[in-house]
Amino acid sequence: MRHMLNPLDFSVEEIDRLLSLASDIEHNLPKYAHVCDGKKLATLFYEPSTRTRLSFESAMLSLGGSVLGFSSANSSSAAKGESVSDTIRTISCYADIAAMRHPKEGSALVASQMSSIPVINAGDGGHQHPTQTLTDLMTIRSLAGRLGNMTIGLCGDLKFGRTVHSLINAMVRYPDIRFVLIAPDELRVPSYIREDVLKANHIRFKEVNNLDDAMPELDILYMTRVQRERFFNEEDYIRLKDCYILDKKKMKLAKENMYVLHPLPRVNEISTEVDSDPRAAYFKQVQYGVYVRMALIMTLLEVEKPC
Amino acid sequence: MLNISGLSEGIVLDHIEAGKSLDIYYHLGLDKLECQVAIIKNARSSKMGRKDIIKIEGGLDKLDLQILGYIDHNITVNIIQDNKIVEKKRLKLPKRITNVIKCKNPRCITSIEQELPHVFYLADEQKELYRCMYCEEKYGK
Numbered sequence: 001m002r003h004m005l006n007p008l009d010f011s012v013e014e015i016d017r018l019l020s021l022a023s024d025i026e027h028n029l030p031k032y033a034h035v036c037d038g039k040k041l042a043t044l045f046y047e048p049s050t051r052t053r054l055s056f057e058s059a060m061l062s063l064g065g066s067v068l069g070f071s072s073a074n075s076s077s078a079a080k081g082e083s084v085s086d087t088i089r090t091i092s093c094y095a096d097i098a099a100m101r102h103p104k105e106g107s108a109l110v111a112s113q114m115s116s117i118p119v120i121n122a123g124d125g126g127h128q129h130p131t132q133t134l135t136d137l138m139t140i141r142s143l144a145g146r147l148g149n150m151t152i153g154l155c156g157d158l159k160f161g162r163t164v165h166s167l168i169n170a171m172v173r174y175p176d177i178r179f180v181l182i183a184p185d186e187l188r189v190p191s192y193i194r195e196d197v198l199k200a201n202h203i204r205f206k207e208v209n210n211l212d213d214a215m216p217e218l219d220i221l222y223m224t225r226v227q228r229e230r231f232f233n234e235e236d237y238i239r240l241k242d243c244y245i246l247d248k249k250k251m252k253l254a255k256e257n258m259y260v261l262h263p264l265p266r267v268n269e270i271s272t273e274v275d276s277d278p279r280a281a282y283f284k285q286v287q288y289g290v291y292v293r294m295a296l297i298m299t300l301l302e303v304e305k306p307c
Numbered sequence: 308m309l310n311i312s313g314l315s316e317g318i319v320l321d322h323i324e325a326g327k328s329l330d331i332y333y334h335l336g337l338d339k340l341e342c343q344v345a346i347i348k349n350a351r352s353s354k355m356g357r358k359d360i361i362k363i364e365g366g367l368d369k370l371d372l373q374i375l376g377y378i379d380h381n382i383t384v385n386i387i388q389d390n391k392i393v394e395k396k397r398l399k400l401p402k403r404i405t406n407v408i409k410c411k412n413p414r415c416i417t418s419i420e421q422e423l424p425h426v427f428y429l430a431d432e433q434k435e436l437y438r439c440m441y442c443e444e445k446y447g448k
Binding site: 083084085102103104105106107109110124125126127192 | 412414415416417418419420422423439440441442443444445
């Protein structure tokens with residue numbers, strides 16, 4: 001039995017198979033409508049998350065399965081003090097697979113150790129969010145047609161943004177990847193990403209403050225939100241939140257075949273005037289998220305691909 | 308010259324960094340043992356200048372080498388039988404340690420689920436860096 005706790009749990013070949021399956025689902029959706037008939041997905045969400053929970057539920061329903069679960073710790077036994085280990089042992093009797101979001105780091109690992117059904121980490125605090133990374137990989141692969149040989153710009157909060165750290169970790173496994181890290185000095189990538197991931201893997205990268213200068217060389221621009229909840233000091237948040245706003249003027253500097261990704265929700269870092277640009281891929285990314293979760297559920301449940 | 312009677316059967320922990328023997332005494336739980344334990348502080352050493360030594364009467368089952376390897380892997384463990392050293396054990400940094408150190412990350416699942424074991428794995432041998440198995444928070448030595 002496999003779990004999905006960290007995007008690096010799967011080898012490059014396994015990720016490739018998963019993304020190929022997701023792509024086949026995208027193009028042949030009706031073929032997959034009943035592959036999970038009779039199967040149940042438990043969504044264990046100890047903290048609110050509209051997008052991720054609904055994406056999982058949509059994925060399971062599209063495969064013919066059904067869903068059950070809770071959407072906040074208050075509506076679960078956690079409010080009575082039940083441990084994650086006990087909850088997952090109980091849920092294992094009700095469902096065939098579980099997707100869990102929990103505010104504490106490592107909670108999904110604890111669940112997987114006690115579970116008799118596959119566990120998908122749907123976000124464990126600021127630690128890992130593997131299905132967002134798989135979504136990002138599928139979006140890049142589907143739109144750019146490849147996962148190697150490209151320059152990826154990461155812009156905004158590169159210090160606290162776990163999606164950025166996960167994406168860097170996942171992309172360094174592909175050939176000829178170059179990163180342009182665009183952030184104010186206060187929100188640069190942590191030193192362990194720079195030293196242990198980028199330099200250790202001999203990845204070419206540069207750190208810049210100016211988005212305009214970086215635009216022409218990018219194949220992918222991954223925008224992130226400066227998150228209010230990461231700051232202890234409101235003044236710092238206000239000073240940094242509007243550092244980078246992507247608008248039509250900046251998009252004119254970009255390549256014709258560059259794509260803009262964003263894990264969403266956005267606040268104002270991408271102006272709505274960019275939404276109509278064919279290179280704006282962040283809503284397509286949401287759709288790819290459903291396909292990749294469908295592929296992941298099938299893979300972990302060891303459901304055969306239909307003919 | 309200080310004279311301490313020899314061991315006919317037991318363990319000698321040699322090459323302990325001078326001044327660290329009492330820490331090791333408590334970490335290994337030697338204070339809870341009934342057998343004889345001798346602590347020698349600041350013994351002269353050609354290799355280290357000064358060193359500490361601990362002599363413990365009895366078998367190896369009394370020692371958790373995992374903890375000892377984590378505390379100081381340069382310590383030599385001499386096994387004594389019939390008044391002779393029959394084995395010298397070299398310690399290594401353990402790949403994994405359980406309930407030796409505690410994760411201090413307030414965002415870690417271990418901070419709210421008290422019954423979970425605190426497990427750390429050796430992430431970088433050269434830097435002697437351990438990481439929490441759950442949240443990957445680092446713990447340098």
